Amino acid sequence: MGPDQGDNNGAPPPNWGVAFDLGLRLGISVILGVGGGLLLDSWLHTSPIFTLVGMVLGIGAAMYTIWDVAKQSMGR
C-alpha cells in the first residue's frame, strides 16, 4: 500500500467512529453496574447494598468514559 503516514485518502476525520460508540457505552456502563450489583445482592442476600454500589460505579464508569473520550479527542 502507500507510505506509513501522510495522506488521508479522503478518509473520515480521526475518531469519528467514537461518536457512534459513546452514547451506547454510557447506557451499558450503568446497566453493567446495576446488573452486577443485583446479581451480587441475590447471591449474598444483601439487597440493596450492592445494587446501590453498582449503580454508583456504573454512573461513575459512564462519566469516566465521557472524560476519557473527550481527553482522547482533545489529544488529537
Place this chain on the structure above:
Amino acid sequence: MVHVEIKAEELFAIGPLIVTNSMVGVLLASVVLLLATWWFTRRSAVVPSRGQSMIELPIEFLAGVVRGTGGKRWRQFAPLILAIFLYVLVANWLSLLPGVGTIGLAEEVDGEKIIVPFVRAGAADLNFTLGLALISFVAFIAFGLRANGLRGYLKELLIAEPAYMTPLLTPIHLISELSRVISLSMRLFGNVFAGEVLLATMLALTTATVFILPLAFVVPGVFLGLELLFGLVQALVFALLSMTYITLAIAEHRQHGSDDHSGEAPEQGAAPAHGSA
C-alpha cells in the same frame, strides 16, 4: 404473517452441535469470502482489470482510513481490521439476497403457521456479533500487552493515579472496558436485527397490495436499498471502532513513555498521545 424470531432457529443437530439458520448464513459468508480470496489471489494483476478494481475499491478505501487514522503501527493491525470489515459486510449483504429469511420449512407454533428460514442474516444473531466483539477485545488487549508489557498493562488497568483512588477507580475502569465489548456486539446485532424486522414488516404490509403495482415492489425495494447502505455503515463502524480501541491501546504506551516491548524501532514524529484509559 410477520414472524421474526429474536433467537436463531434450530435447523438440525450434528451430535451435540445444534446448527441454526444464522450459522448457515455465517458459513455462507465465510465460503463467499474464501472463494473470493482464492479467485482474487489467482487472477490479480499489477495493472488491475475492471473487476479487480471493483473488488479493490472497498479494500483500498478502508486501508486508506486505517493508514490515515491508525497511527504509526497501522500495518500491524490493518489485516485484522480489513478482515472484520469484509466479514461483516459480506454477512450483512448476503442477508439481502432473495430467499434469505423467506425460504424455509413451514412449522406450526401455537396454532399458527410460520416459516423457519434455512438461512438468516449472520449478524441478526447475538452469538455472531458477540464472537466478533470478543475477537476485537482480545486483539486490543494483545496490542496493549505488546506495547506496554504485562506489568505495564496491568498497572495501567488496575492501579489508578493517585494510588489511594484505586479501590474506587479500578472497578469503574473495568466496567468501562467491559462496556466496549457489549457496545460493539449490541450495536451490530441491534441494527441488523431491526433491519430484518423492518424488511419483514414492509413485505407483509405491501404483499396485500400486490395487484396495485408498483407499490408492492417499490416500497420493499426502497428499504432493501437502505439496508444495503446500513450494512456497509455497520461494517465500517464495527471495523473502525476496533481500530480505534487498538490504536488507543498502543497510544497509551506512547504517552507513558515506557520501554517498547514490541521489538520495533522507535518511530520518528510519533502522533500526539490520546490520553490514558
